[in-house]
Amino acid sequence: MGDIAVTTPPKPAMRPARPEFSSGPCAKRPGWAPENLQNAVLGRSHRSKLGKARLKEAIDRTRELLQVPEDYLIGIVPGSDTGAMEMAMWSLLGARPVQLLAFESFGKDWVTDVTKQLKVEAEVLSAPYGQLPDLAKVRKDADLVFTWNGTTSGVRVPDAAFIAADREGLAICDATSAAFAQDLDWAKLDVATFSWQKALGGEAGHGMLILGPRAVARLESHTPPWPLPKLFRLTKAGKLNAEIFEGSTINTPSMLCVEDYLDALRWAASIGGLAELRRRADANLAVLEAWAQKTPWVAFLAEDPSIRSNTSVCLKVIDPRVTSLPEDAQADFAKKLAAALEKEDVAYDVAGYRDAPPGLRIWCGATVDASDLEALTPWLDWAFQTTADQLQTA
Structure with a gap:
């Protein structure tokens, strides 16, 4: 096929002002500059009066912004969202049967941790990428571990109707790419976790652990059968360590990252x-939906709009020239597509997650401007055409 003449398509005239579309760490907020952090409490103990005040302010502002009920506790913990989820699972599970929802990579990680590390027998409700498990199978007598928004699949639960109001078990929710963009139903959540690096574009390494009254009651009535590392210990002498939820962190946080948050x-x-924040994320998703509707080579991994993420938007290539290729060649095509965008400085880090089907993943959370997504879509078409034309000359 080397004798086929290929014309390089012209490059679009406009470029995104901010090409950061990574799904984590995500784009900084519009107008961000290092000078915004000049009041950071540096060179001081995080346990100083000033340091603790900053940590408490982060907790209080989180509560206000996310509209977290007053009887829920909010703590800053190590290890990003992963650390917060591990802390919750290691501290709370073991008292009841467990169910897990697995429809993307991180949900599958929680399955591994519960069944292989903690060795708890659990029922796994799974679904392929782009779909949700049968939520009608969620039992009210079991503890439930699930992701609200699948960062690597672009799929979210539509609401919390599948969680019983009179549940006996705990609902433990990884909300890391849902918080600040989707409607979390606090009455249905006993535990929620997220990280600063996702929806608000904070820095990595710190997680947030939100505990409802039922989770606190479990902590004080249940002793896990396995040893707990220091970083996971939420109780002292059988009682909740309330200081964690007032700004006394278990280990030393970065006060520079605190200031950035x-x-x-x-x-x-x-x-x-x-x-x-929700409006901005919805508007960003709408830009890609309008473009995809008129673009024959692309489709959403989440085909059902009611479960489609408005933050980690996952796209798949459906052009027959690509779908007819072997799976490894399709994955290579997606990588080249993302690389072409990065080379032109129009979109960074938009390759699909390594365990997900080949495609693109474009962050549409509130720190991204819709105007940048509008400028990006012609470049997506350009990159596809350019990469697809290379198949003809291969």
């Missing part, structure tokens, strides 16, 4: 709070 929280409050 506070900057993002202040920005979010200044533009209209949670309602505006």
